[in-house]
Amino acid sequence: MSRLVAGQAEDAARSLASPDLYRAVWRWHFYAGLFVLPFLITLSITGALYLFRDEIDALVHADLKTVEIRQDIALASPSTMVAAAITAHPGRAVKYTDPATPGSSAEITVNADSGERLAVYVDPYDGAVLGALADRGTVMWTVRYLHSLRYFGPVARGIIEIAGGWVILLVGTGIFLWWPRGQKGGVVSVRGRPRNRLFWRDVHAVTGSVVGCFIVFLAVTGMPWSQVWGGKVNEWANGANFGYPPRVRTDVPMSGSKLSDEGLTAWSMEQAQVPMSPGAAAATQPIGLDRAVAILDDLGLNRGYAVNIPGKPEGVYTGSVYPDDLSRQRVVHLDQYTGESLVDMSYADYGPGGRWLEWGINVHMGQQYGLLNQLLLLGVCAGNVLLAVSAGVMWWKRRPSGSMGVPPMPQDRRVFRGLLAILVVGGIIFPLVGASLLVMLALDRAMTRRRPALA
Incomplete structure (x- = not known):
């Protein structure tokens, strides 16, 4: 009991050290948590699952994605596998994905005559079709879309972007409140017992001090995927020069279509245009998929690369791969008539900003440092859930009956000036976040004016 009283006295002394500033920060920490914590829970759960996407997909879709390894058997040619996929699901093959390992199936993307876009899985040893799913129809693609709220439209995705900015505010104010x-x-220890509010306060504070920097990192590295900020920054950063530095491309005409229109690509390559085949003017015969794959193999693309199959006379074969090892990221466009490499772009060719962003994205997805990366972020996700739960319990124990329990308004409103200056800077960098901050300021002001009137 004496420890509990002592702890409460310390909390009181801490808040009295600068009561108005403490109240102002606490008030905005409360607002940020009220908005962010529901998203923090869903993002953490879906993110934790997605860290192990390859392992989970291989388990759930084992009948489609894994095959028996057979020694001393020549693999079926890519064209044979494509023919088998089209026979089973009539339509036009638009992409061939090379088996990533000897125990993996090949994946053929087919625009079926039925109007569906299918991922057809083929055994590379005998060319037998194993089955098909809707394109991006695996369980982990579902988790990825839940993580980004893509299923719920542009408004929901905009809310996720706002939540990312508020997470940074939440961590910043939280560190101020935690500071010894x-x-x-x-600070680093937890006092009291679970029935006491002090216990949950300490659990919340200590957990936040450990995972806070990781939360900010995840929020910042998640912003490139955001709808407004991420889209505009990507367009500004990568929209010039067809998305390629001059030294990595020959002087060939560009089609106007973007690499991202044809499938999944790296963030830094989303604005890159797809070239046209100069060999089309000579009316020669196309080299075919088998020859294109052989050329890409000779160029040393990492196993598991995808090959976009041209559907027009001026189209190109595009080989692309985005493995866990960033240095192995690569995009190669081949003239479909001559096999000449028109563009050969790797991670080393990205600008400094692009390399930093791609590194952040790779770490965010748990790829860059293997199992250690996955386990570290799994721990962060668990910490995020604990933060949210402890905040809810702490608020429930603290709030007055019949009230939301909003922390008190500072008596000297001037303490908000420094805080507001930080919010303004953040709002300029992230416009949607800035707009939401203005809305919250207006609501807070309206509520504080209404209370005296009601009293």
């Missing part, structure tokens, strides 16, 4: 001010507990 002479107290002996609640």
Whole structure:
């Protein structure tokens, strides 16, 4: 009991050290948490699952994605596998994905005559069709779309972008509230017992101090996928020069279509245009998929690369791969008539900003450092859920009956000036976040004016 009283006295002393500033920060920490915590829980759960996407997909879709390894058997040619896929599901093959390992199936993307876009899985040893799913129809693609709220339209995706900005505010104000001010507990240790609010306060504070920097990292590295900020920055950063540095492309005409229109690509390559085949003017015969795959193999693309199959006379074969090892990322466009490499772009050719962003995205997805990367972020996701739960319990124990329990307004409103200056800077960088901050300021002001009137 004495420890509990001592802990409460320390909390009181800490808040009295600068009561108006403490109240202002606490108030905005409360608002940020009220908005962010529901998203933090869903993002953490779906993100934790997606960290192990390859392992989970291989388990759930084992009948389609894994095959028996057979020694001393010549693999079926890519064209044979494509023919088998089209026979089973009539339509036009638009992409061939090379088996990533000896125990993996090949994947043929087919625009079926029925109007569906299918991923057809083929055994590369005998060319037998194993089955098909809707394109991006695996369980992990479902989790990815839930993580980004893509299923719920552009408004929901905009809300996720706003939540990312508010997460940074939440962590910043949380660190201020946690910062030691002479107290002996609640910094790296947890006091009290679960029935006490002090216990949950300390769990929340100590957990936040451990995972806070990781939360900010995930919020910042998640912003490139955001609808407004991410889209505009990508367009500004990569929209010039067809998306390729001059040294990596020959002087060939560009089609106007973007690489991202043809399938999944790296963030830094989304604005890159697809070239046209100069060999079309000579009216020669196309080299065919088998020859294109052989050329890409000779160029050393990482196993598991995808090949976009041209559907027009001026089209190109595009080989692309985005493995866990960033240095192996690569995009190669081949003239479909001569096999000449028109563009050969790798991670080393990205600009400094692009390399940093791609590194952040790779770490965010748990890819860059293997199992260690996955386990570290799994721990962060678990910490995020604990933060949200402890915040809810702490609020429930603190709030007055019949009230939301919003922290009190500072008596000296001038303490908001420094905080507002930080919010303005953040709002300029992230416009949707800035707009939401203005809305929250207006609502807070309206509520504080209404309370005296009601009283």
